[in-house]
Amino acid sequence: MKKYLGYFLAGTAIYFGFAGLGYAETTVSAEVQYIFNTLLFLMSGFLVMWMAAGFAMLESGLVTSKSVSAICAKNIGLYSIAGVMFWLVGYNLAYGIPEGGYIGSFTPWSDNSSLETGYSDGSDWFFQMVFCATTMSIVSGTLAERIKIWPFFLFAAILTGIIYPISMGWQWGGGWLSVAGFSDFAGSTLVHAAGGAAALAGAIVLGARSGRFSGKGEAKPMAPFAASSIPLATLGVFILWLGWFGFNGGSELIISDEASAIAVSQVFMNTNMAAAGGVVAALLTSFFATGKMDVTMAINGAIAGLVAITAGPSAPTGGEAVIIGAIGGVIVYFSILFFEKRLKIDDPVGAISAHGTVGIWGIMATPLSGAGAFGTQAIGAISIFLWAFITSAGTLLVLNAILGLRPSEEEETSGLDASEIGVEAYPEFKD
Amino acid sequence: MKKYLGYFLAGTAIYFGFAGLGYAETTVSAEVQYIFNTLLFLMSGFLVMWMAAGFAMLESGLVTSKSVSAICAKNIGLYSIAGVMFWLVGYNLAYGIPEGGYIGSFTPWSDNSSLETGYSDGSDWFFQMVFCATTMSIVSGTLAERIKIWPFFLFAAILTGIIYPISMGWQWGGGWLSVAGFSDFAGSTLVHAAGGAAALAGAIVLGARSGRFSGKGEAKPMAPFAASSIPLATLGVFILWLGWFGFNGGSELIISDEASAIAVSQVFMNTNMAAAGGVVAALLTSFFATGKMDVTMAINGAIAGLVAITAGPSAPTGGEAVIIGAIGGVIVYFSILFFEKRLKIDDPVGAISAHGTVGIWGIMATPLSGAGAFGTQAIGAISIFLWAFITSAGTLLVLNAILGLRPSEEEETSGLDASEIGVEAYPEFKD
């Protein structure tokens, strides 16, 4: 008996010895996974951080030169404010939410990292913070050239500290939308439609730039944008495109096994394909509508393609991603014209259309690839849009009552650079 | 006897137990390798994608301001078209090639990832796609300011979908050049000389910009380039330099063990050293030739250094890389002058010289570091150059017959921005 026990033990030992060997050869240890996932967040995070520069360049290029210093100051400032506010309250407002709940806690971020979470908390904070900042970057372009810098920064603090984090928690913090089955992979609604909604609220509360619809302020009546520098706007869209690989790729959240490595790769491919589809569609639409290929439409077409795929970039094939992006590219063209020509809503960069309108297209398209149901997607899109719209409008109205939002018409006509910043953007170059 | 068997089994078990332990300590599992390699492709891929912005800025800076919107639209558009075409047919035209063969299959990309390939197919597609786009980006600068946008985009579709992928397959798909022993690490000929050859074909078919060689169109007769913005061109070259770490580093294909980590590092070092050598040599050449250090030559010197080392960036020492790059920097200086002054070929950005001429220098230099034989390298360089030149010239001649390549002289004089794009690049700044 005992002899057989010996054989059994030896056999067991050989088995585990082989298992150890085999395991080492085919698997990824928990700590290695932890490092890979943390690296994914850090790398994706710095790519999304770079989008702050993209918005700054895009907006600098698309506004008139007398407001460029102001838009630069606002973009540097809003990204800074977002970082502080998201640390101070935002992160835990979103992630401290009870399951199925509506709001988390007003507490600063603290590090609860453990091997079990699969990545360091700090890298997750960084990745989520840059998303929060992106939402406000979207807004800044639409409000350009006619909002004073103090109320702008105060609004940025409220949007990035409170408004965005609360609705973010509904989905990514495990709140009520998540429990309801809503599906938004990387923030087609949570970031982009919310940003577009806040931008729309601002455009309505502020009104149009002085002279925009009377002809006086339209530097280039043939084009929808009074762009002072097309190459800067082009640089901006390339930066956004690059950053979006982090935006969508990092939203896979892990790259710690074969399946997730394949998934992140598919997300990269589809992100690129959708942007490409958006560009081609917007250029063709522009050509068939006007006989010219408007570069500002190519730029907004790229953004539209990127926004459209953001709701679900891992499920479609590359060909499907082109179509999703191309539909976004057509939508953004007509949406920009609709807001400007019909509604007389002044959106100096087209953000309401590229992020708002197309963000909703993106979220409603995911059921086609099997993610989410139409009804739930619609409920989520409406909820987030209205939340951002109403709270932004309310905040801006309060700020208007207390501080006044708009500079005087004189100040606006001579440009915010002179009145608010004290530094002209291009002092040596005049018309 | 049986007693000894027990000892033997126990000993074996201990051995394998230790082996498992030791193996875990010193090796990299197949799945971890898979993730590392996929990460290398994704990271390198986004760096090379960023080069699309670099070309856009370089070209925007080096052309006259009346064609800047057009060059921006073309660069955004060509990168988009390349993505779609390389997915639709390019990837499998290159990789579906039979061993030693000439052409793959006209089928869309599909995912055949498995742990054995060592990286996800999607990440490989992404990495290869941005190389394809780079080839067309090279061409766009040389054709600037005098090609209509429709034939340009159609040519982009054919180059990125068919012309580039076929010759790419000859080498990287395991086709006839690869079997012949040709060596081109990261595309000194496959990408850069091919791009330069296509650019040369275009420059010849199109002819020079109106007034370029009669003096009228030469904004700055002292310099070879009619550059409207030197800082944008400078930004462009820094972007290209950054992207090139991905271009060459990712071409190591793996970073899954100690040796490949060392190799990728050496590639980074040599890429930087060669670019540095190119800059220093081009500045010195410019100084000794003209008494001034022409910044446009520094820019093209950097590109020349980068192109020169691309054929074989892992074998040379850092010092050798400086020399390879420096020779490239001297070559590009004289090549630019030769094409402009002697041949009267109008190359608004110097791409024929920086990518074409220097690409051939790069490929012929690799035997000095022990990679490839002179004869085989020459056969490869000539084959790829002629393939790209002849097919590009043919395509452009057909497009010219059907659509016409050039705008009217009036349109060209007033600028493509007005006639093709409908948006001026700098509407508020006039001479």
Added chain:
Amino acid sequence: MKKYLGYFLAGTAIYFGFAGLGYAETTVSAEVQYIFNTLLFLMSGFLVMWMAAGFAMLESGLVTSKSVSAICAKNIGLYSIAGVMFWLVGYNLAYGIPEGGYIGSFTPWSDNSSLETGYSDGSDWFFQMVFCATTMSIVSGTLAERIKIWPFFLFAAILTGIIYPISMGWQWGGGWLSVAGFSDFAGSTLVHAAGGAAALAGAIVLGARSGRFSGKGEAKPMAPFAASSIPLATLGVFILWLGWFGFNGGSELIISDEASAIAVSQVFMNTNMAAAGGVVAALLTSFFATGKMDVTMAINGAIAGLVAITAGPSAPTGGEAVIIGAIGGVIVYFSILFFEKRLKIDDPVGAISAHGTVGIWGIMATPLSGAGAFGTQAIGAISIFLWAFITSAGTLLVLNAILGLRPSEEEETSGLDASEIGVEAYPEFKD
């Protein structure tokens, strides 16, 4: 007896079998560590390399348009020279230092990689080289618009090949400062204060730009900087901000276990928080001092916040990082005015203040988070500052005696672009 031996052996075998299995599940093999650490250096390195573009854009934007081509050529050139010199002598001057010593050896870099070092030598060279180049980039802005290009490049060779590497070795090579207990995580003094000191030496030796303090040369008397393009300067600061994640994050040196992944993440967070604090503080200071929010102060506030945290970015909490950066943001505001208004020292970009003054604040702040002692930190800061200041001043005085540093007043008034480069930056745009 022997029976028990059998059981013992079998038990041991099972133990090691399990250990192998468990080890594989929870640890990171030496080779995997090696790849992770090498990747950290390569990724961080390309981010810091990108800072060279950031300085080029920042400086192009903050100087007058007649010196922009020159500043572009200088930035491309200095980065190239730094690469060559740091390979040729710099690396071993720093790392070949004896323990507690003062200087290493004048020998070129060579690869001594082994699995034990934990990362490839080449990746370390790359990471350290870009730090070296950064030091010279800092200097270039302060010397802008009034130093001839030949002496500038010769000075760059000496600073990047000899001056910087020697003091770098004192700390990071294990020299006397390191042995003394000095603490400088990522180079608040070794890079930034040293760069600021060299810049100060240059500003004194060169004197102010012609007309700077008589009013003639002050394009914009209301602002401290004669900035020709605010969006380029803004782009520059966003590039620097992005690059700084590599600068500080890579200085953790490893990302090969859970603890170091957490540490790198904390460094990312604190780097961002300090920059944010610097921006907010500089904007508020500007507002309370002048009633306007000067965007050039926001830009220098961001840099100040980044420099301030660089001395110790891993120890503080996010909230403390905001405060460290905010104090930097206040300091930079008054330091810029102090150097300009009181000392009449002409610093076209504010680098003496942002990197020098604030670098010293950063290094003196680390004892508050428990790193280093005040006395040792002061000794280190003074030593490095004086070393860089004296050797730079000496080198520049010698170069002045031999070659002359300044162009003629005529050349300076018409701009270095014409006299030194032969290419205007914006030939189509005139006042």
